[in-house]
Amino acid sequence: MHNACMATKTISLKLDAYEKLRAARQRPSESFTQVILRARWPEETVTAAELLQRCRRSGGFFAEEDLDRIDELKGSDVPPDDKWSIS
16 A cells, blocks of 8 residues: 655745635635645746836836835834744
Protein backbone atom coordinates (compact mmCIF):
# COMPACT_ATOMS: atom_id res chain seq x y z
CA MET A 1 0.00 0.00 0.00
CA HIS A 2 1.31 3.41 -0.66
CA ASN A 3 0.87 6.51 1.38
CA ALA A 4 0.11 9.70 -0.52
CA CYS A 5 1.73 12.48 1.48
CA MET A 6 1.23 16.06 0.56
CA ALA A 7 3.82 18.65 1.49
CA THR A 8 2.44 21.50 3.56
CA LYS A 9 3.59 24.98 4.50
CA THR A 10 2.43 26.96 7.51
CA ILE A 11 1.64 30.63 6.82
CA SER A 12 0.51 33.56 8.93
CA LEU A 13 -2.36 35.79 7.88
CA LYS A 14 -3.81 38.96 9.27
CA LEU A 15 -7.25 38.34 10.69
CA ASP A 16 -9.01 40.23 7.89
CA ALA A 17 -7.19 38.12 5.27
CA TYR A 18 -8.16 34.93 7.11
CA GLU A 19 -11.82 36.05 7.22
CA LYS A 20 -11.74 36.85 3.50
CA LEU A 21 -10.30 33.40 2.75
CA ARG A 22 -12.83 31.71 5.02
CA ALA A 23 -15.71 33.61 3.39
CA ALA A 24 -14.52 32.47 -0.06
CA ARG A 25 -15.23 28.81 0.76
CA GLN A 26 -18.09 27.37 -1.26
CA ARG A 27 -18.99 24.92 1.50
CA PRO A 28 -17.86 24.55 5.12
CA SER A 29 -15.81 21.45 4.33
CA GLU A 30 -13.83 23.13 1.53
CA SER A 31 -10.18 23.49 2.55
CA PHE A 32 -8.23 26.71 2.26
CA THR A 33 -5.98 24.89 -0.21
CA GLN A 34 -8.99 24.25 -2.44
CA VAL A 35 -10.07 27.89 -2.17
CA ILE A 36 -6.61 29.15 -3.11
CA LEU A 37 -6.26 26.71 -6.01
CA ARG A 38 -9.67 27.84 -7.29
CA ALA A 39 -8.64 31.51 -7.20
CA ARG A 40 -7.70 33.35 -10.36
CA TRP A 41 -4.42 35.24 -10.31
CA PRO A 42 -3.54 37.83 -12.94
CA GLU A 43 -1.17 36.33 -15.49
CA GLU A 44 0.23 39.63 -16.69
CA THR A 45 2.48 41.32 -14.17
CA VAL A 46 4.87 44.21 -14.46
CA THR A 47 8.43 44.00 -13.24
CA ALA A 48 10.15 47.01 -11.67
CA ALA A 49 12.31 47.36 -14.78
CA GLU A 50 9.22 47.43 -17.02
CA LEU A 51 7.52 49.97 -14.77
CA LEU A 52 10.60 52.21 -14.85
CA GLN A 53 10.71 51.92 -18.64
CA ARG A 54 7.01 52.88 -18.88
CA CYS A 55 7.56 55.87 -16.59
CA ARG A 56 10.47 57.07 -18.68
CA ARG A 57 8.43 56.76 -21.88
CA SER A 58 5.32 58.48 -20.54
CA GLY A 59 7.04 61.06 -18.37
CA GLY A 60 5.79 59.50 -15.15
CA PHE A 61 2.41 59.36 -13.51
CA PHE A 62 2.76 62.06 -10.86
CA ALA A 63 2.93 65.81 -11.02
CA GLU A 64 6.06 67.41 -9.55
CA GLU A 65 4.15 68.71 -6.51
CA ASP A 66 2.81 65.20 -5.85
CA LEU A 67 6.35 63.82 -5.85
CA ASP A 68 7.47 66.59 -3.50
CA ARG A 69 4.63 65.72 -1.11
CA ILE A 70 5.51 62.01 -1.25
CA ASP A 71 9.14 62.82 -0.41
CA GLU A 72 7.98 65.01 2.48
CA LEU A 73 5.75 62.24 3.86
CA LYS A 74 8.46 59.61 3.46
CA GLY A 75 10.86 61.83 5.39
CA SER A 76 8.47 62.03 8.34
CA ASP A 77 7.62 58.32 8.34
CA VAL A 78 9.01 56.29 11.23
CA PRO A 79 8.76 52.56 11.91
CA PRO A 80 6.24 51.47 14.56
CA ASP A 81 7.39 50.66 18.09
CA ASP A 82 6.00 47.14 17.69
CA LYS A 83 6.01 45.97 14.06
CA TRP A 84 3.66 43.11 14.94
CA SER A 85 0.86 45.19 16.43
CA ILE A 86 -2.26 45.84 14.41
CA SER A 87 -2.95 49.54 14.09
